[in-house]
Amino acid sequence: MVFKLKILLYYFGFLLQKKNLRDRNRLLKLRNKRLKRFWRILKRSDYYRFLLKTNTPLHSFPVMNKVTFMEHFDQINTAGIKKSEAMKLALEAEETRDFSPILNGITIGMSSGTSGNKSLFLVNENDRAKWVAAVLNRVLGISLRKRKVAFFLRANSNLYNSVRSMLLEFRFFDLLRPVNTNLILLEEFNPEILVAQPSMLKEIARAKQKGEINLSLKKIISVAEILEPDDKTFFQSVFNIKIDEAYQCTEGFLASSCEHGTLHFNEDFLIIDKKYIDQEQKRFHPVITDLLRVTQPVINYELDDVIIEKKYCPCGNACMAIEQIEGRSDDILRFTDSSGKEVQVFPDFIRRAVITASDNISFYTITQVNSHTLKCFLEQDNHQVGKNIREKVEKNLRSLFSKLSIEGIMFEFINNNSLDRGTKLRRIKNEYSTSN
Numbered sequence: 001m002v003f004k005l006k007i008l009l010y011y012f013g014f015l016l017q018k019k020n021l022r023d024r025n026r027l028l029k030l031r032n033k034r035l036k037r038f039w040r041i042l043k044r045s046d047y048y049r050f051l052l053k054t055n056t057p058l059h060s061f062p063v064m065n066k067v068t069f070m071e072h073f074d075q076i077n078t079a080g081i082k083k084s085e086a087m088k089l090a091l092e093a094e095e096t097r098d099f100s101p102i103l104n105g106i107t108i109g110m111s112s113g114t115s116g117n118k119s120l121f122l123v124n125e126n127d128r129a130k131w132v133a134a135v136l137n138r139v140l141g142i143s144l145r146k147r148k149v150a151f152f153l154r155a156n157s158n159l160y161n162s163v164r165s166m167l168l169e170f171r172f173f174d175l176l177r178p179v180n181t182n183l184i185l186l187e188e189f190n191p192e193i194l195v196a197q198p199s200m201l202k203e204i205a206r207a208k209q210k211g212e213i214n215l216s217l218k219k220i221i222s223v224a225e226i227l228e229p230d231d232k233t234f235f236q237s238v239f240n241i242k243i244d245e246a247y248q249c250t251e252g253f254l255a256s257s258c259e260h261g262t263l264h265f266n267e268d269f270l271i272i273d274k275k276y277i278d279q280e281q282k283r284f285h286p287v288i289t290d291l292l293r294v295t296q297p298v299i300n301y302e303l304d305d306v307i308i309e310k311k312y313c314p315c316g317n318a319c320m321a322i323e324q325i326e327g328r329s330d331d332i333l334r335f336t337d338s339s340g341k342e343v344q345v346f347p348d349f350i351r352r353a354v355i356t357a358s359d360n361i362s363f364y365t366i367t368q369v370n371s372h373t374l375k376c377f378l379e380q381d382n383h384q385v386g387k388n389i390r391e392k393v394e395k396n397l398r399s400l401f402s403k404l405s406i407e408g409i410m411f412e413f414i415n416n417n418s419l420d421r422g423t424k425l426r427r428i429k430n431e432y433s434t435s436n
């Protein structure tokens with residue numbers, strides 16, 4: 001009961017603060033208040049304590065990434081939990097698919113990430129209550145009627161279970177189950193709210209289009225993978241509702257979409273520094289500090305994601321808006337131009353070259369497999385595309401490359417796209433070079 005009360009308290013806290021999100025100065029004032037509270041808790045972290053003593057400003061704290069964050073796991077967390085014991089418990093839970101690893105009252109979550117290296121996250125009851133309250137406030141919304149939520153996930157966690165039994169009935173759909181089984185179970189459950197990644201939404205949308213599944217959805221929230229604009233349009237036309245988005249990762253609840261469909265960072269509790277990765281200062285890696293998480297402080301953590309900022313959204317939210325999440329830094333294709341210089345080709349350019357080739361392309365993946373070869377998979381309504389579409393895609397890509405003085409690229413068109421169930425779909429990826 002205490003836990004539910006906490007959720008309610010935090011929920012009303014977010015609700016009351018909502019008006020402050022519309023004015024940049026008030027937003028920053030609110031965040032400073034949260035930062036002061038965060039500062040006090042940080043004293044419990046062996047890793048950060050000495051930095052506090054020397055009055056080091058937050059932006060000068062060490063920049064973390066997945067590797068360093070795991071390396072200093074034991075010292076960073078404020079709960080005295082050792083990485084070895086947390087990892088053991090998380091792996092056991094993954095193995096048995098019994099998702100309830102709790103150690104000294106702390107929930108342990110594990111994310112394999114898309115590159116296969118596992119990272120652990122720790123949340124205590126307060127962290128969880130705040131997370132649930134934020135998700136209820138920004139994504140699910142609250143209603144006095146009990147609503148059913150279908151949640152497609154690679155692995156369940158107590159973090160997600162905690163939403164259950166509020167005014168929501170949550171059901172977890174395991175992505176490792178065959179798609180058809182999940183579709184049957186989904187129809188049986190008949191949810192009002194569907195939370196899933198675009199690759200799963202695509203399966204559901206196709207089944208609906210063919211009349212194989214009947215659903216009465218009121219809300220769809222796209223998570224975990226990048227929602228491509230053309231997919232968003234497709235889903236909206238099939239389901240006939242607006243598609244919402246939540247940008248959430250192991251490191252925190254980062255952003256959610258407003259009524260105009262724009263993702264806004266949760267800047268009232270996130271401090272976001274932009275580390276630009278291109279000369280035009282258009283694309284950046286967010287370096288985040290999450291003021292809500294106290295068990296495992298996330299400070300100056302550089303995410304791999306490549307973000308393009310949106311300068312204006314008519315909704316009036318003063319939090320930074322996102323034009324596009326372009327994928328991760330290792331999704332950027334890298335070639336050598338005719339003068340021998342390395343050239344980065346951002347996923348968005350590849351995407352445009354592909355989708356503008358034909359309206360009939362319903363699915364594609366483009367993978368760089370070596371310094372000069374792209375493996376391409378193109379699909380039209382579950383079938384391979386014809387030769388003319390392949391040629392158009394190749395022509396578009398060649399013209400893009402020639403503008404960048406990249407020559408001699410080979411195209412290998414493949415007939416099968418083997419995506420392991422449960423892994424995240426990355427349409428454009430670089431399997432060859434991941435250097436920055």
Ligand SMILES: [Zn+2]
Pocket residue numbers: 258259260261262264313314315316317321
């Ligand atoms: Zn907006």
